[in-house]
Amino acid sequence: MKALVLDAENRTANVQDIPRPSPGAHEILVKVEAISLNPIDPLYVAHPLAESGRTVGSDFAGIVSELGSHIPASNTLKIGDRVSGFLQGVCSVNDRPGAFAEYLAIPWDLVWKVPESVGIEEAAGVSLVALTAAQGMWYRLGLKAPFAYDEAKVLGEHSERAAGRMEDQGEADVINFFVYGASTSVGLYAAQMIRLSGRANGRKVRLFGAASKARWEMLRSEPYGYDHLVDYRDGDWPEQIRRLSEGAGMHYAYDCISEGSSVERVSSILASNGRSAIVRSRAGGAWKAGQLPVEPIYGAVWEGLGEEVQYQGFTIEKSPAARAFAVEFYQWLSSAVGSQLKPVPIRSMPGGLERVVEDGYRLLGAGKMEERQTKRAEEWMNPVSAEKLVYRL
Known part of the structure:
Protein backbone atom coordinates (compact mmCIF):
# COMPACT_ATOMS: atom_id res chain seq x y z
CA MET A 1 0.00 0.00 0.00
CA LYS A 2 0.97 3.67 -0.31
CA ALA A 3 1.84 5.54 2.90
CA LEU A 4 3.43 8.85 3.86
CA VAL A 5 6.63 7.83 5.67
CA LEU A 6 8.96 9.89 7.87
CA ASP A 7 12.46 10.77 6.68
CA ALA A 8 13.84 12.04 9.97
CA GLU A 9 17.33 12.83 8.69
CA ASN A 10 15.98 15.24 6.06
CA ARG A 11 13.06 16.45 8.24
CA THR A 12 10.42 15.55 5.68
CA ALA A 13 8.13 12.69 4.68
CA ASN A 14 7.74 10.82 1.39
CA VAL A 15 5.15 8.54 -0.18
CA GLN A 16 6.43 4.96 -0.17
CA ASP A 17 5.16 1.44 -0.80
CA ILE A 18 5.01 -0.46 2.51
CA PRO A 19 3.31 -3.71 3.60
CA ARG A 20 -0.41 -3.49 4.26
CA PRO A 21 -1.16 -4.15 7.95
CA SER A 22 -3.28 -7.01 9.25
CA PRO A 23 -5.67 -6.30 12.12
CA GLY A 24 -4.90 -7.77 15.53
CA ALA A 25 -7.45 -9.85 17.38
CA HIS A 26 -9.14 -6.77 18.86
CA GLU A 27 -8.61 -4.46 15.89
CA ILE A 28 -10.32 -3.56 12.65
CA LEU A 29 -8.70 -2.91 9.27
CA VAL A 30 -9.81 0.38 7.72
CA LYS A 31 -9.52 1.32 4.06
CA VAL A 32 -8.73 5.02 4.41
CA GLU A 33 -10.86 7.35 2.29
CA ALA A 34 -9.81 10.75 3.69
CA ILE A 35 -7.22 12.22 6.05
CA SER A 36 -7.17 15.52 7.92
CA LEU A 37 -4.17 17.57 9.03
CA ASN A 38 -3.40 18.87 12.52
CA PRO A 39 -0.57 21.29 13.44
CA ILE A 40 1.23 18.48 15.29
CA ASP A 41 1.59 16.53 12.03
CA PRO A 42 4.10 18.89 10.34
CA LEU A 43 5.62 19.88 13.71
CA TYR A 44 7.02 16.41 14.43
CA VAL A 45 8.19 15.91 10.86
CA ALA A 46 10.16 19.18 10.87
CA HIS A 47 11.35 18.49 14.44
CA PRO A 48 11.34 14.67 14.53
CA LEU A 49 11.05 12.67 17.72
CA ALA A 50 10.77 9.37 15.87
CA GLU A 51 13.16 7.44 13.66
CA SER A 52 12.82 7.24 9.89
CA GLY A 53 10.46 4.68 8.44
CA ARG A 54 7.33 5.36 10.50
CA THR A 55 4.03 6.31 8.88
CA VAL A 56 3.06 9.87 9.78
CA GLY A 57 -0.31 11.45 10.47
CA SER A 58 -3.20 11.34 12.91
CA ASP A 59 -6.79 11.87 11.68
CA PHE A 60 -8.58 9.60 9.21
CA ALA A 61 -11.97 8.42 7.99
CA GLY A 62 -12.67 5.32 5.94
CA ILE A 63 -14.43 2.00 5.46
CA VAL A 64 -14.17 -1.09 7.66
CA SER A 65 -12.69 -3.81 5.44
CA GLU A 66 -11.82 -6.52 7.98
CA LEU A 67 -12.70 -7.42 11.59
CA GLY A 68 -10.25 -8.94 14.07
CA SER A 69 -10.86 -12.45 15.37
CA HIS A 70 -11.71 -11.50 18.97
CA ILE A 71 -13.89 -8.42 18.64
CA PRO A 72 -16.79 -8.73 21.13
CA ALA A 73 -20.08 -9.90 19.70
CA SER A 74 -21.72 -6.89 21.39
CA ASN A 75 -20.00 -4.42 19.06
CA THR A 76 -22.09 -2.90 16.27
CA LEU A 77 -19.34 -2.61 13.64
CA LYS A 78 -19.54 -4.55 10.42
CA ILE A 79 -17.60 -4.68 7.17
CA GLY A 80 -18.55 -1.70 4.99
CA ASP A 81 -19.29 0.70 7.86
CA ARG A 82 -17.88 4.21 7.62
CA VAL A 83 -15.70 5.04 10.64
CA SER A 84 -13.37 7.77 11.84
CA GLY A 85 -10.61 8.02 14.45
CA PHE A 86 -6.97 8.96 14.94
CA LEU A 87 -3.57 7.36 15.48
CA GLN A 88 -0.44 8.76 17.11
CA GLY A 89 1.83 8.64 14.08
CA VAL A 90 5.25 10.19 14.70
CA CYS A 91 4.15 12.45 17.55
CA SER A 92 6.13 10.59 20.22
CA VAL A 93 9.28 8.58 20.81
CA ASN A 94 7.13 5.45 21.12
CA ASP A 95 6.97 3.33 17.98
CA ARG A 96 3.34 3.72 16.91
CA PRO A 97 1.55 3.57 13.56
CA GLY A 98 0.28 6.62 11.69
CA ALA A 99 -2.90 7.27 9.72
CA PHE A 100 -1.67 8.71 6.43
CA ALA A 101 -1.83 5.45 4.49
CA GLU A 102 -4.24 3.53 2.28
CA TYR A 103 -4.99 1.03 5.09
CA LEU A 104 -4.58 1.08 8.85
CA ALA A 105 -5.33 -1.14 11.83
CA ILE A 106 -6.87 0.33 14.98
CA PRO A 107 -8.62 -1.00 18.12
CA TRP A 108 -12.28 -1.56 17.33
CA ASP A 109 -13.54 0.60 20.21
CA LEU A 110 -11.43 3.67 19.38
CA VAL A 111 -13.39 4.63 16.27
CA TRP A 112 -16.84 6.14 15.84
CA LYS A 113 -19.39 5.31 13.17
CA VAL A 114 -19.98 8.17 10.77
CA PRO A 115 -23.70 9.09 10.54
CA GLU A 116 -25.28 9.06 7.09
CA SER A 117 -25.79 12.84 7.24
CA VAL A 118 -22.04 13.50 7.56
CA GLY A 119 -19.63 13.38 4.62
CA ILE A 120 -16.46 11.29 4.81
CA GLU A 121 -14.26 14.39 4.40
CA GLU A 122 -16.10 16.19 7.22
CA ALA A 123 -15.69 13.12 9.42
CA ALA A 124 -11.94 12.99 8.81
CA GLY A 125 -11.50 16.33 10.59
CA VAL A 126 -13.36 15.51 13.79
CA SER A 127 -11.69 12.84 15.90
CA LEU A 128 -8.49 14.30 17.36
CA VAL A 129 -9.63 17.90 17.87
CA ALA A 130 -13.07 16.97 19.19
CA LEU A 131 -11.52 14.57 21.72
CA THR A 132 -9.01 17.29 22.69
CA PHE A 325 -13.45 8.23 28.52
CA ALA A 326 -12.39 8.27 24.85
CA VAL A 327 -14.36 5.06 24.18
CA GLU A 328 -17.54 6.54 25.69
CA PHE A 329 -16.98 9.83 23.88
CA TYR A 330 -16.63 8.11 20.51
CA GLN A 331 -19.79 6.09 21.12
CA TRP A 332 -21.57 9.39 21.73
CA LEU A 333 -20.02 10.93 18.59
CA SER A 334 -21.56 8.17 16.49
CA SER A 335 -24.97 9.75 17.01
CA ALA A 336 -24.00 13.32 17.98
CA VAL A 337 -21.94 14.50 14.99
CA GLY A 338 -24.17 16.44 12.64
CA SER A 339 -26.96 16.78 15.20
CA GLN A 340 -25.64 17.86 18.62
CA LEU A 341 -22.12 18.65 17.38
CA LYS A 342 -21.46 20.48 14.14
CA PRO A 343 -18.24 19.47 12.31
CA VAL A 344 -15.61 22.14 11.77
CA PRO A 345 -15.58 23.59 8.22
CA ILE A 346 -13.15 21.82 5.90
CA ARG A 347 -10.96 22.80 2.97
CA SER A 348 -10.67 20.02 0.37
CA MET A 349 -7.06 19.88 -0.77
CA PRO A 350 -6.02 18.41 -4.16
CA GLY A 351 -3.42 15.77 -4.88
CA GLY A 352 -3.83 13.07 -2.22
CA LEU A 353 -0.88 11.80 -0.19
CA GLU A 354 1.65 13.14 -2.69
CA ARG A 355 0.72 16.78 -1.92
CA VAL A 356 0.41 16.63 1.89
CA VAL A 357 3.96 17.77 2.65
CA GLU A 358 4.35 20.26 -0.19
CA ASP A 359 0.99 21.97 0.32
CA GLY A 360 -0.69 21.08 3.61
CA TYR A 361 2.40 21.04 5.81
CA ARG A 362 3.57 24.29 4.27
CA LEU A 363 0.25 25.94 5.10
CA LEU A 364 0.24 24.77 8.71
CA GLY A 365 3.94 25.43 9.28
CA ALA A 366 6.04 23.72 11.91
CA GLY A 367 6.18 26.36 14.61
CA LYS A 368 3.97 28.95 16.25
CA MET A 369 0.70 30.32 14.88
CA GLU A 370 2.23 33.63 13.78
CA GLU A 371 4.93 31.81 11.81
CA ARG A 372 2.47 30.33 9.31
CA GLN A 373 2.89 31.89 5.89
CA THR A 374 2.98 30.99 2.21
CA LYS A 375 3.77 32.82 -0.99
CA ARG A 376 1.76 30.55 -3.25
CA ALA A 377 -0.98 31.85 -5.56
CA GLU A 378 -3.24 28.78 -5.74
CA GLU A 379 -6.68 29.22 -4.17
CA TRP A 380 -6.22 26.20 -1.89
CA MET A 381 -3.02 27.76 -0.51
CA ASN A 382 -4.75 30.72 1.18
CA PRO A 383 -3.97 31.14 4.91
CA VAL A 384 -5.79 28.67 7.16
CA SER A 385 -8.36 29.88 9.67
CA ALA A 386 -11.34 28.14 11.30
CA GLU A 387 -11.11 25.11 9.00
CA LYS A 388 -9.49 21.71 8.62
CA LEU A 389 -7.31 20.70 5.66
CA VAL A 390 -8.58 17.42 4.21
CA TYR A 391 -7.15 15.13 1.51
CA ARG A 392 -8.95 12.31 -0.29
CA LEU A 393 -7.00 9.10 -0.87
Whole structure:
Protein backbone atom coordinates (compact mmCIF):
# COMPACT_ATOMS: atom_id res chain seq x y z
CA MET A 1 0.00 0.00 0.00
CA LYS A 2 0.97 3.67 -0.31
CA ALA A 3 1.84 5.54 2.90
CA LEU A 4 3.43 8.85 3.86
CA VAL A 5 6.63 7.83 5.67
CA LEU A 6 8.96 9.89 7.87
CA ASP A 7 12.46 10.77 6.68
CA ALA A 8 13.84 12.04 9.97
CA GLU A 9 17.33 12.83 8.69
CA ASN A 10 15.98 15.24 6.06
CA ARG A 11 13.06 16.45 8.24
CA THR A 12 10.42 15.55 5.68
CA ALA A 13 8.13 12.69 4.68
CA ASN A 14 7.74 10.82 1.39
CA VAL A 15 5.15 8.54 -0.18
CA GLN A 16 6.43 4.96 -0.17
CA ASP A 17 5.16 1.44 -0.80
CA ILE A 18 5.01 -0.46 2.51
CA PRO A 19 3.31 -3.71 3.60
CA ARG A 20 -0.41 -3.49 4.26
CA PRO A 21 -1.16 -4.15 7.95
CA SER A 22 -3.28 -7.01 9.25
CA PRO A 23 -5.67 -6.30 12.12
CA GLY A 24 -4.90 -7.77 15.53
CA ALA A 25 -7.45 -9.85 17.38
CA HIS A 26 -9.14 -6.77 18.86
CA GLU A 27 -8.61 -4.46 15.89
CA ILE A 28 -10.32 -3.56 12.65
CA LEU A 29 -8.70 -2.91 9.27
CA VAL A 30 -9.81 0.38 7.72
CA LYS A 31 -9.52 1.32 4.06
CA VAL A 32 -8.73 5.02 4.41
CA GLU A 33 -10.86 7.35 2.29
CA ALA A 34 -9.81 10.75 3.69
CA ILE A 35 -7.22 12.22 6.05
CA SER A 36 -7.17 15.52 7.92
CA LEU A 37 -4.17 17.57 9.03
CA ASN A 38 -3.40 18.87 12.52
CA PRO A 39 -0.57 21.29 13.44
CA ILE A 40 1.23 18.48 15.29
CA ASP A 41 1.59 16.53 12.03
CA PRO A 42 4.10 18.89 10.34
CA LEU A 43 5.62 19.88 13.71
CA TYR A 44 7.02 16.41 14.43
CA VAL A 45 8.19 15.91 10.86
CA ALA A 46 10.16 19.18 10.87
CA HIS A 47 11.35 18.49 14.44
CA PRO A 48 11.34 14.67 14.53
CA LEU A 49 11.05 12.67 17.72
CA ALA A 50 10.77 9.37 15.87
CA GLU A 51 13.16 7.44 13.66
CA SER A 52 12.82 7.24 9.89
CA GLY A 53 10.46 4.68 8.44
CA ARG A 54 7.33 5.36 10.50
CA THR A 55 4.03 6.31 8.88
CA VAL A 56 3.06 9.87 9.78
CA GLY A 57 -0.31 11.45 10.47
CA SER A 58 -3.20 11.34 12.91
CA ASP A 59 -6.79 11.87 11.68
CA PHE A 60 -8.58 9.60 9.21
CA ALA A 61 -11.97 8.42 7.99
CA GLY A 62 -12.67 5.32 5.94
CA ILE A 63 -14.43 2.00 5.46
CA VAL A 64 -14.17 -1.09 7.66
CA SER A 65 -12.69 -3.81 5.44
CA GLU A 66 -11.82 -6.52 7.98
CA LEU A 67 -12.70 -7.42 11.59
CA GLY A 68 -10.25 -8.94 14.07
CA SER A 69 -10.86 -12.45 15.37
CA HIS A 70 -11.71 -11.50 18.97
CA ILE A 71 -13.89 -8.42 18.64
CA PRO A 72 -16.79 -8.73 21.13
CA ALA A 73 -20.08 -9.90 19.70
CA SER A 74 -21.72 -6.89 21.39
CA ASN A 75 -20.00 -4.42 19.06
CA THR A 76 -22.09 -2.90 16.27
CA LEU A 77 -19.34 -2.61 13.64
CA LYS A 78 -19.54 -4.55 10.42
CA ILE A 79 -17.60 -4.68 7.17
CA GLY A 80 -18.55 -1.70 4.99
CA ASP A 81 -19.29 0.70 7.86
CA ARG A 82 -17.88 4.21 7.62
CA VAL A 83 -15.70 5.04 10.64
CA SER A 84 -13.37 7.77 11.84
CA GLY A 85 -10.61 8.02 14.45
CA PHE A 86 -6.97 8.96 14.94
CA LEU A 87 -3.57 7.36 15.48
CA GLN A 88 -0.44 8.76 17.11
CA GLY A 89 1.83 8.64 14.08
CA VAL A 90 5.25 10.19 14.70
CA CYS A 91 4.15 12.45 17.55
CA SER A 92 6.13 10.59 20.22
CA VAL A 93 9.28 8.58 20.81
CA ASN A 94 7.13 5.45 21.12
CA ASP A 95 6.97 3.33 17.98
CA ARG A 96 3.34 3.72 16.91
CA PRO A 97 1.55 3.57 13.56
CA GLY A 98 0.28 6.62 11.69
CA ALA A 99 -2.90 7.27 9.72
CA PHE A 100 -1.67 8.71 6.43
CA ALA A 101 -1.83 5.45 4.49
CA GLU A 102 -4.24 3.53 2.28
CA TYR A 103 -4.99 1.03 5.09
CA LEU A 104 -4.58 1.08 8.85
CA ALA A 105 -5.33 -1.14 11.83
CA ILE A 106 -6.87 0.33 14.98
CA PRO A 107 -8.62 -1.00 18.12
CA TRP A 108 -12.28 -1.56 17.33
CA ASP A 109 -13.54 0.60 20.21
CA LEU A 110 -11.43 3.67 19.38
CA VAL A 111 -13.39 4.63 16.27
CA TRP A 112 -16.84 6.14 15.84
CA LYS A 113 -19.39 5.31 13.17
CA VAL A 114 -19.98 8.17 10.77
CA PRO A 115 -23.70 9.09 10.54
CA GLU A 116 -25.28 9.06 7.09
CA SER A 117 -25.79 12.84 7.24
CA VAL A 118 -22.04 13.50 7.56
CA GLY A 119 -19.63 13.38 4.62
CA ILE A 120 -16.46 11.29 4.81
CA GLU A 121 -14.26 14.39 4.40
CA GLU A 122 -16.10 16.19 7.22
CA ALA A 123 -15.69 13.12 9.42
CA ALA A 124 -11.94 12.99 8.81
CA GLY A 125 -11.50 16.33 10.59
CA VAL A 126 -13.36 15.51 13.79
CA SER A 127 -11.69 12.84 15.90
CA LEU A 128 -8.49 14.30 17.36
CA VAL A 129 -9.63 17.90 17.87
CA ALA A 130 -13.07 16.97 19.19
CA LEU A 131 -11.52 14.57 21.72
CA THR A 132 -9.01 17.29 22.69
CA ALA A 133 -11.88 19.67 23.42
CA ALA A 134 -13.91 17.01 25.24
CA GLN A 135 -10.96 16.11 27.43
CA GLY A 136 -10.55 19.79 28.32
CA MET A 137 -14.21 20.49 29.01
CA TRP A 138 -15.46 17.26 30.56
CA TYR A 139 -12.54 15.04 31.58
CA ARG A 140 -10.27 17.76 33.04
CA LEU A 141 -12.42 20.76 34.00
CA GLY A 142 -15.28 18.50 35.00
CA LEU A 143 -18.23 20.15 33.24
CA LYS A 144 -21.23 17.89 32.83
CA ALA A 145 -20.93 15.68 29.75
CA PRO A 146 -23.91 14.60 27.60
CA PHE A 147 -22.93 10.94 28.05
CA ALA A 148 -22.07 8.73 31.02
CA TYR A 149 -18.51 7.78 31.95
CA ASP A 150 -16.80 6.61 35.13
CA GLU A 151 -15.99 9.91 36.85
CA ALA A 152 -14.89 8.14 40.03
CA LYS A 153 -12.26 6.30 38.00
CA VAL A 154 -11.00 9.60 36.59
CA LEU A 155 -10.70 11.13 40.06
CA GLY A 156 -9.00 7.99 41.31
CA GLU A 157 -6.28 8.28 38.67
CA HIS A 158 -6.10 12.07 38.50
CA SER A 159 -7.17 13.78 41.70
CA GLU A 160 -6.32 17.20 40.27
CA ARG A 161 -8.62 16.71 37.29
CA ALA A 162 -12.37 16.79 36.89
CA ALA A 163 -12.57 18.22 40.40
CA GLY A 164 -14.80 21.17 39.51
CA ARG A 165 -18.45 21.33 38.61
CA MET A 166 -20.61 24.23 37.59
CA GLU A 167 -22.39 23.70 40.92
CA ASP A 168 -19.11 24.56 42.67
CA GLN A 169 -19.31 28.14 41.44
CA GLY A 170 -21.50 29.17 44.36
CA GLU A 171 -24.50 31.40 43.86
CA ALA A 172 -23.29 32.94 40.61
CA ASP A 173 -26.29 33.63 38.39
CA VAL A 174 -24.14 33.18 35.29
CA ILE A 175 -21.07 31.01 34.66
CA ASN A 176 -18.34 32.89 32.76
CA PHE A 177 -16.26 30.76 30.39
CA PHE A 178 -13.35 32.07 28.30
CA VAL A 179 -11.75 30.41 25.26
CA TYR A 180 -8.42 31.66 23.96
CA GLY A 181 -8.08 30.63 20.31
CA ALA A 182 -11.82 30.57 19.78
CA SER A 183 -11.56 30.11 16.00
CA THR A 184 -9.17 27.14 16.17
CA SER A 185 -10.67 23.74 15.44
CA VAL A 186 -10.38 22.78 19.12
CA GLY A 187 -11.96 26.09 20.12
CA LEU A 188 -14.92 25.59 17.76
CA TYR A 189 -15.71 22.24 19.38
CA ALA A 190 -15.07 23.58 22.89
CA ALA A 191 -17.69 26.32 22.47
CA GLN A 192 -20.30 23.79 21.39
CA MET A 193 -19.45 21.53 24.31
CA ILE A 194 -19.67 24.40 26.80
CA ARG A 195 -23.18 25.16 25.54
CA LEU A 196 -24.15 21.48 25.84
CA SER A 197 -22.86 21.40 29.43
CA GLY A 198 -24.75 24.55 30.38
CA ARG A 199 -28.02 23.16 29.06
CA ALA A 200 -27.43 19.81 30.79
CA ASN A 201 -26.70 21.57 34.09
CA GLY A 202 -29.43 24.18 33.91
CA ARG A 203 -26.88 26.97 34.37
CA LYS A 204 -26.69 30.05 32.19
CA VAL A 205 -23.27 30.40 30.54
CA ARG A 206 -21.72 33.60 29.25
CA LEU A 207 -19.14 32.70 26.63
CA PHE A 208 -16.11 34.95 26.14
CA GLY A 209 -13.43 34.40 23.52
CA ALA A 210 -10.27 35.76 21.92
CA ALA A 211 -9.95 35.47 18.15
CA SER A 212 -9.26 37.47 15.02
CA LYS A 213 -11.99 40.03 14.22
CA ALA A 214 -12.42 38.36 10.83
CA ARG A 215 -14.08 35.40 12.62
CA TRP A 216 -16.30 37.28 15.06
CA GLU A 217 -19.47 37.08 12.96
CA MET A 218 -19.07 33.32 12.64
CA LEU A 219 -18.33 32.88 16.34
CA ARG A 220 -21.36 34.90 17.42
CA SER A 221 -23.68 32.72 15.35
CA GLU A 222 -24.93 29.20 16.08
CA PRO A 223 -23.74 26.69 17.12
CA TYR A 224 -21.05 28.70 18.97
CA GLY A 225 -23.00 31.67 20.30
CA TYR A 226 -20.22 33.79 21.83
CA ASP A 227 -21.51 36.63 24.00
CA HIS A 228 -18.30 38.68 24.03
CA LEU A 229 -15.20 38.60 21.82
CA VAL A 230 -11.84 40.37 21.94
CA ASP A 231 -9.04 40.54 19.39
CA TYR A 232 -6.11 38.44 20.56
CA ARG A 233 -3.78 40.95 18.89
CA ASP A 234 -4.87 43.72 21.27
CA GLY A 235 -2.31 44.02 24.02
CA ASP A 236 -4.96 44.89 26.60
CA TRP A 237 -7.39 42.06 25.86
CA PRO A 238 -7.22 40.71 29.46
CA GLU A 239 -8.34 44.11 30.74
CA GLN A 240 -11.14 44.14 28.15
CA ILE A 241 -12.33 40.75 29.43
CA ARG A 242 -12.27 41.97 33.02
CA ARG A 243 -14.41 44.97 32.04
CA LEU A 244 -16.82 42.86 30.00
CA SER A 245 -17.30 40.49 32.94
CA GLU A 246 -17.94 43.48 35.21
CA GLY A 247 -15.07 42.45 37.44
CA ALA A 248 -16.44 38.95 38.10
CA GLY A 249 -13.62 37.20 36.23
CA MET A 250 -13.80 33.86 34.50
CA HIS A 251 -15.01 30.77 36.36
CA TYR A 252 -13.42 28.61 33.65
CA ALA A 253 -10.91 29.19 30.86
CA TYR A 254 -9.54 27.03 28.08
CA ASP A 255 -6.35 28.05 26.27
CA CYS A 256 -6.39 26.32 22.88
CA ILE A 257 -3.04 27.86 21.87
CA SER A 258 -0.85 27.80 25.01
CA GLU A 259 2.02 29.69 23.39
CA GLY A 260 4.14 32.65 24.48
CA SER A 261 2.44 34.57 27.26
CA SER A 262 -1.06 33.23 26.62
CA VAL A 263 -1.18 30.85 29.62
CA GLU A 264 -0.09 33.60 32.00
CA ARG A 265 -2.53 36.13 30.53
CA VAL A 266 -5.45 33.71 30.57
CA SER A 267 -4.70 32.96 34.21
CA SER A 268 -4.87 36.67 34.99
CA ILE A 269 -8.58 36.85 34.12
CA LEU A 270 -9.71 33.95 36.32
CA ALA A 271 -12.07 34.49 39.24
CA SER A 272 -10.73 33.66 42.71
CA ASN A 273 -12.05 30.09 42.40
CA GLY A 274 -11.48 29.87 38.65
CA ARG A 275 -9.95 26.89 36.82
CA SER A 276 -8.17 26.66 33.48
CA ALA A 277 -7.10 23.93 31.09
CA ILE A 278 -4.41 24.12 28.41
CA VAL A 279 -3.21 22.08 25.43
CA ARG A 280 0.57 22.56 25.73
CA SER A 281 2.68 21.37 28.66
CA ARG A 282 5.14 23.30 30.78
CA ALA A 283 7.85 21.09 29.29
CA GLY A 284 6.71 22.35 25.89
CA GLY A 285 7.33 25.94 26.96
CA ALA A 286 3.77 27.02 27.78
CA TRP A 287 4.71 28.43 31.19
CA LYS A 288 7.31 28.24 33.92
CA ALA A 289 7.10 26.64 37.35
CA GLY A 290 6.00 29.11 40.01
CA GLN A 291 4.86 31.62 37.39
CA LEU A 292 1.12 31.25 38.02
CA PRO A 293 -0.97 31.39 41.21
CA VAL A 294 -3.00 28.36 40.10
CA GLU A 295 -1.40 25.72 37.90
CA PRO A 296 -3.47 25.03 34.77
CA ILE A 297 -4.62 21.50 34.03
CA TYR A 298 -2.72 19.86 31.20
CA GLY A 299 -3.03 16.51 29.48
CA ALA A 300 -2.21 15.11 26.05
CA VAL A 301 -4.93 13.93 23.68
CA TRP A 302 -2.82 10.79 23.16
CA GLU A 303 -3.90 9.60 26.61
CA GLY A 304 -7.17 8.61 24.97
CA LEU A 305 -5.35 5.85 23.07
CA GLY A 306 -4.55 4.19 26.39
CA GLU A 307 -0.77 3.94 25.95
CA GLU A 308 2.30 5.49 27.56
CA VAL A 309 3.50 8.56 25.66
CA GLN A 310 7.07 9.84 25.61
CA TYR A 311 7.66 13.25 24.06
CA GLN A 312 9.01 16.72 24.80
CA GLY A 313 11.44 15.19 27.29
CA PHE A 314 8.92 13.63 29.65
CA THR A 315 6.60 10.64 29.97
CA ILE A 316 2.81 10.66 30.18
CA GLU A 317 1.75 7.50 31.94
CA LYS A 318 -0.73 5.04 30.49
CA SER A 319 -4.23 6.01 31.66
CA PRO A 320 -7.05 3.45 31.61
CA ALA A 321 -9.43 6.22 32.75
CA ALA A 322 -8.53 8.42 29.78
CA ARG A 323 -8.98 5.54 27.37
CA ALA A 324 -12.35 4.61 28.88
CA PHE A 325 -13.45 8.23 28.52
CA ALA A 326 -12.39 8.27 24.85
CA VAL A 327 -14.36 5.06 24.18
CA GLU A 328 -17.54 6.54 25.69
CA PHE A 329 -16.98 9.83 23.88
CA TYR A 330 -16.63 8.11 20.51
CA GLN A 331 -19.79 6.09 21.12
CA TRP A 332 -21.57 9.39 21.73
CA LEU A 333 -20.02 10.93 18.59
CA SER A 334 -21.56 8.17 16.49
CA SER A 335 -24.97 9.75 17.01
CA ALA A 336 -24.00 13.32 17.98
CA VAL A 337 -21.94 14.50 14.99
CA GLY A 338 -24.17 16.44 12.64
CA SER A 339 -26.96 16.78 15.20
CA GLN A 340 -25.64 17.86 18.62
CA LEU A 341 -22.12 18.65 17.38
CA LYS A 342 -21.46 20.48 14.14
CA PRO A 343 -18.24 19.47 12.31
CA VAL A 344 -15.61 22.14 11.77
CA PRO A 345 -15.58 23.59 8.22
CA ILE A 346 -13.15 21.82 5.90
CA ARG A 347 -10.96 22.80 2.97
CA SER A 348 -10.67 20.02 0.37
CA MET A 349 -7.06 19.88 -0.77
CA PRO A 350 -6.02 18.41 -4.16
CA GLY A 351 -3.42 15.77 -4.88
CA GLY A 352 -3.83 13.07 -2.22
CA LEU A 353 -0.88 11.80 -0.19
CA GLU A 354 1.65 13.14 -2.69
CA ARG A 355 0.72 16.78 -1.92
CA VAL A 356 0.41 16.63 1.89
CA VAL A 357 3.96 17.77 2.65
CA GLU A 358 4.35 20.26 -0.19
CA ASP A 359 0.99 21.97 0.32
CA GLY A 360 -0.69 21.08 3.61
CA TYR A 361 2.40 21.04 5.81
CA ARG A 362 3.57 24.29 4.27
CA LEU A 363 0.25 25.94 5.10
CA LEU A 364 0.24 24.77 8.71
CA GLY A 365 3.94 25.43 9.28
CA ALA A 366 6.04 23.72 11.91
CA GLY A 367 6.18 26.36 14.61
CA LYS A 368 3.97 28.95 16.25
CA MET A 369 0.70 30.32 14.88
CA GLU A 370 2.23 33.63 13.78
CA GLU A 371 4.93 31.81 11.81
CA ARG A 372 2.47 30.33 9.31
CA GLN A 373 2.89 31.89 5.89
CA THR A 374 2.98 30.99 2.21
CA LYS A 375 3.77 32.82 -0.99
CA ARG A 376 1.76 30.55 -3.25
CA ALA A 377 -0.98 31.85 -5.56
CA GLU A 378 -3.24 28.78 -5.74
CA GLU A 379 -6.68 29.22 -4.17
CA TRP A 380 -6.22 26.20 -1.89
CA MET A 381 -3.02 27.76 -0.51
CA ASN A 382 -4.75 30.72 1.18
CA PRO A 383 -3.97 31.14 4.91
CA VAL A 384 -5.79 28.67 7.16
CA SER A 385 -8.36 29.88 9.67
CA ALA A 386 -11.34 28.14 11.30
CA GLU A 387 -11.11 25.11 9.00
CA LYS A 388 -9.49 21.71 8.62
CA LEU A 389 -7.31 20.70 5.66
CA VAL A 390 -8.58 17.42 4.21
CA TYR A 391 -7.15 15.13 1.51
CA ARG A 392 -8.95 12.31 -0.29
CA LEU A 393 -7.00 9.10 -0.87
